[in-house]
Amino acid sequence: MKLETVIPDFKAQSTQGPISFYNWLGDSWCVLFSHPADFTPVCTTELGRIAVHQHEFAKRNVKLLALSCDKLQDHKNWVADIKSYCLDIPGEFPYPIVADEKRELAVKLDMIDEESKDKESEAMTVRALYIISPDHKLKLSMVYPASTGRNVDEILRVIDSLQLTSRLKVVATPANWTPGTKVMILPHVKDEDLPKLFPKGVEKVKMPSGINYVRTTTDY
Structure with missing residues (x-):
């Protein structure tokens, strides 16, 4: 699925009841992510660690929504295993898991x-993760194979980057950026506009080329 694609509205059953995606999302961001199967070891660690960090997503106005091709009752039964394995999940399991037993949503969302998309007997989803903005557009995608679990710290880091650059449209975040460190000013910004845009400096x-394109600031 290409960046800036509008994620279509959909209705689905979940562990927290029926979901109508656009109504459920409201004015929030969303991390929509698939996992290969319930009752599998790596998926248990992923959904558990994301649940543990739910408060960090909430601070960023981000809702979480998981999806696989398993049955709804399997999802509900599996949640007890996840909570047993990740003992630091506070309270009830904090986000819904969508049941997509007919594969319709998984295929629609790529x-x-x-190799498996046209084989109904092979229902396993990959580890796809989409970060969706409040206007329903795909802003970032990560696709991992079943053998590799995702890093929650990296998910939060890219959300911070996306939200910063959405708010302040004249900067980009460099490699290994974390909040509070330097950001790069985009090349189209004129030098004479810098004092107004970044009064703190x-x-x-x-650069050896003599081209003045590397300009950084922590004023954001």
Whole structure:
């Protein structure tokens, strides 16, 4: 699925009842992620760690929504296992898991690998993760194979980057960026506009090419 694609509205059954995606999302961001199957070890760690960090997503106005092709009752039964394995999940399991037993949503959202997408007997979804903005557009996607679990810290880091650059449209975040460290000013921003945009200062880095394109700031 390409970036800036509008995620279509959909209705589905979940562990927290029926969901109508656009109504459920409201004005929030969303992390919509698929996992290969319930009652599997790596998926248990992933959904557990994401649940443990739910408060961090909530601070960022981000809702969480998991999906696989398992039955709804399997999801509900599996939640008890996840909570037993990840003992630091506070209270009730904090986000819904969508049941997509007929694979319709997984296929529509491009969450099944190319070899399996037309084979109804092979219902396993890949580890696809989509970050969706409040206007329903896909802002970032991560697709992992079944053998590799995802990193929750990286998910939170890219959300911070997306929300920052959405708010302040003249910067981008560099490699290994974390909140509070330097951001890069986009090349189209004119030098004469820098004092107004970044009153606390800008650092310009001289490059052998002589082109003045590396400008950084922590004023955001």
